[in-house]
Every structure is written in C-alpha cells, then in structure tokens.
Amino acid sequence: MPKEYGTVISTLEGPSTRRFSFVINRDATVRRGQFVQLETEDGKLIGRVADILKTNRYFMRPESVKEYEASGKRMDEIFPVNDWEYLVADASALGVFGGNGFVDSSFPPSPGTKVAEPETDIITRFFGLDDSGLHIGKLSHHDISARLNMTRLLQKHLAILAISGAGKSFLTSVIIEELLSREPGEGIAVIVVDTHGEYTSFAEDGKFSARARVFPSREVQIGLPNISSYAIAEFSPDISAAQRRELAKVMSGLKRKNKHYGMAELIDAIDESDDIKAATKDVLVSTLEELRMTGLFGASDYPALDELARQGMLSVIDVSDIIDIKAKQMIVGYLARKLFNARKNGVIPPFVLVVEEAHQFVPEQARKEIALSRGIITTIAREGRKFNASLCLISQRPIQLSTTALSQCNTHIILRITNPYDLKHIGESSEGLTRDVLRQISSLPVGTGIIVGEAVNHPLLVRIRKRNSKASQKGISMEQAAREFHERVSQKSKDAKSFM
Numbered sequence: 001m002p003k004e005y006g007t008v009i010s011t012l013e014g015p016s017t018r019r020f021s022f023v024i025n026r027d028a029t030v031r032r033g034q035f036v037q038l039e040t041e042d043g044k045l046i047g048r049v050a051d052i053l054k055t056n057r058y059f060m061r062p063e064s065v066k067e068y069e070a071s072g073k074r075m076d077e078i079f080p081v082n083d084w085e086y087l088v089a090d091a092s093a094l095g096v097f098g099g100n101g102f103v104d105s106s107f108p109p110s111p112g113t114k115v116a117e118p119e120t121d122i123i124t125r126f127f128g129l130d131d132s133g134l135h136i137g138k139l140s141h142h143d144i145s146a147r148l149n150m151t152r153l154l155q156k157h158l159a160i161l162a163i164s165g166a167g168k169s170f171l172t173s174v175i176i177e178e179l180l181s182r183e184p185g186e187g188i189a190v191i192v193v194d195t196h197g198e199y200t201s202f203a204e205d206g207k208f209s210a211r212a213r214v215f216p217s218r219e220v221q222i223g224l225p226n227i228s229s230y231a232i233a234e235f236s237p238d239i240s241a242a243q244r245r246e247l248a249k250v251m252s253g254l255k256r257k258n259k260h261y262g263m264a265e266l267i268d269a270i271d272e273s274d275d276i277k278a279a280t281k282d283v284l285v286s287t288l289e290e291l292r293m294t295g296l297f298g299a300s301d302y303p304a305l306d307e308l309a310r311q312g313m314l315s316v317i318d319v320s321d322i323i324d325i326k327a328k329q330m331i332v333g334y335l336a337r338k339l340f341n342a343r344k345n346g347v348i349p350p351f352v353l354v355v356e357e358a359h360q361f362v363p364e365q366a367r368k369e370i371a372l373s374r375g376i377i378t379t380i381a382r383e384g385r386k387f388n389a390s391l392c393l394i395s396q397r398p399i400q401l402s403t404t405a406l407s408q409c410n411t412h413i414i415l416r417i418t419n420p421y422d423l424k425h426i427g428e429s430s431e432g433l434t435r436d437v438l439r440q441i442s443s444l445p446v447g448t449g450i451i452v453g454e455a456v457n458h459p460l461l462v463r464i465r466k467r468n469s470k471a472s473q474k475g476i477s478m479e480q481a482a483r484e485f486h487e488r489v490s491q492k493s494k495d496a497k498s499f500m
C-alpha cells in the first residue's frame, strides 16, 4: 500500500491545473523535491513538492500573540498551540497518467483528494527509466532505482559536470561497473582516458580484473606507417600544405620500400631526399624531431585495435604520468581517430570513449597548436551517434570546454557546481534546465546529481549509489594521506628499534 501523505486543500490560488496544496498528515514525512501522486478525473496526477509551509492559527495575529505573552506566560502555556500546528505542502503538477501515457495536467484536482506516495511503476514510466538499464542510484527522497537506458544515456553522448571533489569520477566508475556487468553480447567497449590514474584499480579488483586492462602511456605507440601525413600535420599545425605534400611523398616512398619504419627512418629519408628544398627540409626535420621527443612514435601501433576496443571490456589509457599537454592530446587524438574510423568500418564493437578533464582535450578557446585532439573529438561529438561511437566528457571547468562538443552531449549529469559563470554556461547549453533546477545545483551534496536531457523525460535528482569496485589510492583525502604517512613512518621506526 502506498503511504498516504495528506489531503488537497482549497487556497486562494488553487488547486489549479499547475499547482495545488495539501495539508500533511501528522505521521507522514514529506520533503521539498519529493514526488506525490493523486487521483484526478483525467487519471493519476504526478506532482513535485515545491515548498513546505508551517501554519498555526494561534500565531496569525501579531497583536494577540504580543498581548497574551505580555501577561508573563508563553502562548504554549495558555493554549494547546501544538495541536494547531499544520504543515502544508505546495506542489506543482508535472503530468497526468491516463490510459495512453502522460499528458499535461489540464484539469485541477478537487480539494479533499488524498495525496499519496507515488507508485514505482508510474514514476519509472514518467521519467522514462528502464528496468534493464544502468543502475546508477536511487531517486532522491524515494526508494526507487534510477536505471537509465544505455542507448538513451550514451548514444548521443554524455557530459558529467561538477566542481572538483563533487563525485564525477566516482559516478563514472559506477557507470563503468554497470557497463562491464551487462549480459555477454550486450556490452559495449569502454575506453577511458585516465588523467589521474583513478581507473587503473579496475584491473586490480578481483570482481573486474578479467574485464579490464591498463595501457600505461609510456607503452602507447603511434605506428608511423599506419598514419597519414594529414595526421602528422594535425599534430604540428605549423607546417604548411606544401610542406605536408613533401612529407606525404617521402612517407609513401618509405611505405613502398619497407613497411616498418619509425621516426628515425622518416627523418633520415627526408634528410637524404634530393627532391625537397633545403628550407622545407629544415622545417620538416625540426617538426619531426619535436614529435620524436615525445617518444610516442614507432614502427607499429600499441595498443592494437582488438586490444583497445573489446566488447564488454574496459581499456584504461593511463596518461597520468605525462606532463606535456600536447603529448597527452596526441595520444587521445590518435586513439580517438583510430576508434572512430574502425567503428565506421564496423570492425570494432560500439564503444564509449570516456575523457576525464575533457576541457584539456576539447578546449573552447585554445589555439590550434595546443588543441591537438579537439578536431577529432568534435567530429565524434557531431557524427558519432550514427555509428554508435559515443563520448562521455567529464569536466570541472565546463566553461573551458568546447561549446560545440558540449552542446552535442544530449545528456548532462550535473553534480555540485558553485561558480556562477559555469552555472550560466550550463544553463545555456543544457536544454530542460529550469531556473528552479539551476538553483538546486549549487547546493547539491556530494554524491547527488541532476540528470537532464536525452536519458530522462524530465530532470531527475539522483543519489548516486555506492561503488562496488575498489577505489584508486590516488584520490584519497589529505587527512587520510597524512594518516597513512604517519603510520608508515612510525612502523618504520618501530621496525628499526626492534632490529637494534
């Protein structure tokens, strides 16, 4: 039996088709933001509690309160005031469930109607949740699972936005757990660009290790014979079209002769060429030398495509030990392009590419020379949906994230955000974010998020569930790091003493 919360009352403004008030039963607990359900002539009406007021008729007239208390006694010593305190909830009508789904409320509920806890099934349908979807938590204030349909969540890309420490990586880990737990044959490939080494723990966790693999950045290799001169030009935007054409000639010459050439061989071939002008040679050699310094270029690719994108499996590209932003962007740009092309040809399963610190890889304002992965990620944002090549962009600086990429993310999960500029930016780029919802975002507690966009029919507040996977040691708090350091040092000195 659903719990009964109270009874619709008649007020000056309502009940109307949009708003109604109800007096809350003494034994019921009702909180702002909670959903309620009531019967109307058109069907089951779903409402959300917008505010709660307390009233007490003994305290309505200031002059009486003042006069009575002037006698030296408090009101509650003179009258049974506690018996006359009422809680009244103001609720907004969200929609009415008739026989054929939900419609806008077009007729007010009657005063006297009983207001009750909403049925799980009705709420599930109202928000467009999916019983076999990804379980990311529970609806705030309710014991109802938030299971999001995988296609609706990912196909048109996902953005996870919040200030630092609000729980973005935690939520991402929860989503990855869900993706790795799909039935065999129903999973997608998950590839994570791990900027802080936070996801490597999946490979150390018994529950997930068989389905997770880590590729440290120092092992990543871009196979020169497998890329075009255009890809090199993308990594070195300073070279001109004419210089790139010369490079292309040398590369195809090398390819004809010897399939496995690395950067040293390419540089030598340019140096030794008789057809290239000296000035062009200088530019090309110095450009390629710069690329060689990154240590990223070799004669073959690593990881190979079939290691990188495996159905139902996770690949973590750990770039946490790279400081050079351009080198990081080259890895991400290269892998993103490789994944996207392979997906277009249908040789790898549908995938989601998770990009932490997305503003570093798809920046809004940065010059071309320091935005080496922006082009391809924007392309995937624009065209990926047709090929089930999805992005999950994570950022604590949404204002620095490319607006083109962000606006192509059709679902946003927003955790706490306090910066007014970021809030404004998100308000402009997320459809369906009302002013009411925007106001809530700055006061969200850690672990609670608002989902808006494609994945849900209406903005939805969710308490993110606990993760089942082991957390990485890299994200621990300062307090905990200090305690661990202290324990280690005192253990060492104990060991030293017992040795002496």
Ligand SMILES: Nc1ncnc2c1ncn2[C@@H]1O[C@H](COP(=O)(O)OP(=O)(O)OP(=O)(O)O)[C@@H](O)[C@H]1O
Pocket: 162, 163, 164, 165, 166, 167, 168, 169, 170, 171, 396, 446, 447, 448, 463, 464, 465, 466, 475, 476, 477
């Ligand atoms: N749903 C949750 N339940 C319990 N604890 C959580 C939850 N979400 C986050 N936390 C805790 O909050 C802390 C910060 O979370 P997390 O590292 O995910 O933040 P973040 O948004 O990724 O931060 P940053 O921008 O610095 O990467 C972590 O210690 C994590 O354990």
Ligand SMILES: [Mg+2]
Pocket: 168, 169, 170
């Ligand atoms: Mg994080």
